[in-house]
Amino acid sequence: MKSNVEQVIEIRDVELDGHVKAIRLRTYRLPIKRGATPVIFFFHGGGFVKGTPEQADTICSQLATEAQALVVSVGYSLAPKFPFPTALCDGYCAAQWVVANARPLSADVKRMAVAGHDAGGNLAAGLAAMVRDQAEFRFSAQALLAPLLDPSMTRIADLGGDINPDMYVEECAYGYRAYLPFMSHRLHPYAAPIESRRLKGLPAAFIASAENDLMHVEAEKYAAELISAGVPTTVTRYQNVAHNELASRQEVLADVAAFFNRIFGATSERSRS
Helix, strand or coil: CCCHHHHHCCEEEEEEEEECEEEEEEECCCCCCCCCEEEEEEECCCCCCCCHHHHHHHHHHHHHHHCCEEEEEEEEECCCCCCCHHHHHHHHHHHHHHHHHHHHHHHEEEEEEEEEHHHHHHHHHHHHHHHHHHCCCCCCCEEEEECCCCCCCCCCCCCCCCCCCCCHHHHHHHHHHHCCCCCHHHHHCCCHHHHCCCCCCCCEEEEEEEEECCCCHHHHHHHHHHCCCHCCEEEEEEEECCCCCHHCHHHHHHHHHHHHHHHHHHHHHHHHC
């Protein structure tokens, strides 16, 4: 059964030429026309090897409602069949498509952001850097929810014996091996954001970590690195929450939507001045 939020959202599927094959985008927006709306690109979780846009229906619908945005969930190519940089380039193709079709989509390309959970957080962070470096358009913000940012896996939390995590080191390691089969890619700044020394100029960030997540150290470390580089960054550790459940917690989604609203509002004010 769909939630009340999902029932009032207009959801459409679009097929698009991706980096090496056709991919599917799933768009979410309020049915009421409100002029040009901001855009949020979302990347689902699944450790790089599984997952579909549908699994993010709840978070994407809520962001579309609370941020009054066009949310574009990217059905990116999955590893190991399609390793780095295919999924990342699929995201870039999705962003180019929105920019090229801004008018029929009623999309405000001066107010665009990227978000993701788990492996999707890695792709969101990588795409933020890729757009900064290569695109004529820009992202205003990024939201990373329990992101996987450290292929070296040298920053693992000690949760103690009383906590049973919902994602284990072995599962995470398998995903990284599938996505990054070549060791040289595991230091690439688009694949290992935490290793990047070029963080200046990235969009404002909201980083959500989960207390009961073995990987929360890397998310918080990356937040600290962004702050040191002068990137406006908010980092919140959610108590008594595990890795996989973070993206479904209402308090997290509300905080992400509030962050986007704040950034989109500031961007709108700058564009009018």
